[in-house]
Amino acid sequence: MKPLISFTLDQDTEEMCSTLTAFAENRLAAPETFDAEDFRRRWLLAGRQGITGTCVPDEFGGSGMDAVSAAALMEALGRGCRDTGFAFSVAAHLYACLMPVVEFGTTEQKKRWLPALASGELIAxxxxxxxxxxxxxxxxxxxxxxxxxxxxxxxxxxxxxxxxxxxxxxxxxxxxxxxxxxxxxxxxxxxxxxxxxxxxxxxxxxxxxxxxxxxxxxxxxxxxxxxxxxxxxxxxVFTSSMRWERTCLFAAYLGSMRRLLDSTVDHVREREQFGAPIGSFQAVSHRIVDMVMRYESARLLLFRAAVGLDEGSQDEIGPALAKLAVSEAAVQLGLDAVQLRGGLGIVDGEAETFLRDALPSRIFSGTNEIQKNNIARALGLGRAPHRRRAAR
CATH class of the missing domain: 2.40.110.10 (Butyryl-CoA Dehydrogenase, subunit A, domain 2)
Structure with missing residues (x-):
């Protein structure tokens, strides 16, 4: 399913996204149990594709991309890589570690640390x-x-x-x-x-x-x-890293959501009950529409926040809203995908795996409750200082 909301990307970036999705599908499959050696092998492969250093300037070994393009690539990685944990690790490395060095490091620190981190030789x-x-x-x-x-x-x-x-x-x-x-x-x-x-x-x-x-x-x-x-x-340093993480890291979830949404639509078209595809039942079709709405709305908020990063905005509201929208949409989309698969949804498979991967998204990068506090404070709705009653 093609996203309804689109941001203009240059042809090179569009081609990179398509290439990365196909690459991730074919080369970044994970073993059944975590293996550090295999993780490092896949990390180096991702580094050669440029994904571990997308926003790092060219002079320090990165691709020099802006936030919108980097988010699009992270979305492509999330869509192609069924190991959402691996995509999450790549994003945490890039946005919580490398971007602080890009923004706050001395020239000597950038020369020392960034090339090997951007290439995938080192992990942060x-x-x-x-x-x-x-x-x-x-x-x-x-x-x-x-x-x-x-x-x-x-x-x-x-x-x-x-x-x-x-x-x-x-x-x-x-x-x-x-x-x-x-x-x-x-x-x-x-x-x-x-x-x-x-x-x-x-x-x-x-x-x-x-x-x-x-x-x-x-x-x-x-x-x-x-x-x-x-x-x-x-x-x-920490605040800046969270602006990047709450925006671009969550683009990986958008890619995973899109993959699960597509497979769920295919499932309800093909699964028949009572002589008809279950997608023809209003209860099912309306649930699919709600899934599409959550995905598209979250995608809009995330890319809007990415535009803010490119414009140098110090706004806390955009990244916090993006984090809230994507994480809540991911969890609900996972629940819906499980429900629409019936018994198949609660055995080992794509839907239950996605749901388990989505649950932590409401916790890391600042809990969703904290995001709401941050937004309220930015709107001037912080708790007023305690006032002592006047003596009578």
Missing amino acids: AHGITEPGAGSDALSLRTRAVRDGDRYVLNGEKCFTTNAPVADVFLIQAVTDPEAGYFGLTSFLIEAGTPGLSVGRPYDKVGLRGSPMADVHLQDVAVPADQVLGAEGGGAA
Whole structure:
């Protein structure tokens, strides 16, 4: 099914999207159980196709694409790659790790890190979430203390995407506990640095093709030239990365949604009950229409947010709405696809796999409840300060 909503892409990008979808269908199939060696093999293949560095400038080994084109390619990857977890890992690497280096790194840092990360030779992971600091990112307990020309980091990170296979970590730590928003600092740390260790991979309900684990930091010495941005600028780095992630990462879900929607339409056309295709029954056809509406609406909001990124917008509403719309649409579309398949929907197959992969989308990149808080605050609807009653 061709999307009703279209954004103008140049011919080269359109051809790249078609090529990438076909490539992902044929070359990025995952084994039944996660295998780190096979993951790395597929990662290098994706890197050769340019997908691991789409937004990175040409001079640093990337494709130099704008956000709209990059989102279109991520959508194409999601459509062709049935391993949504793998597509998710690629997107997290690119938008939560590489784009912060593109936007905040020094020239020396960009030359050092970006070429190998953009080519797929290296994999990156972003460590922000902690056991006691999820939605409340300013409650981090990981500390970084200046010691001459280096910093010493101690703390724990959890739910870190790509941690079991990462070569480079972008770690957020507190350098000034009293400074609030300006007390966080970002660090680029190589895997294998003494004191940095990774826990056992999580066994997750969905996105099983995306490796995730805890990261432990015990007296990890990091040279001062590996601070990303300025000391105290970590919150700005994180906020920028979330604008990219909440927009372009979720384009992979659009591709997966489109693939599932197409197969569901085929199913209700072919499946017969009571002497007629079930798609001819109003209850079924109306559910399909609702699925199309959710997909098309979410796609519009996501590409609108991508346009904002290209225009340099600092708007929080667009990316938050895109994240909300895509994640909620994905979960509901998965539920609908399962329901329309009947018994086939609850056994191992495309619909139930997609639903499991969709469920985490309402949690990561900031829960959907937090997105609504962010939107409300941007609209000037934040909670008013407590006013003390006047004495009588």
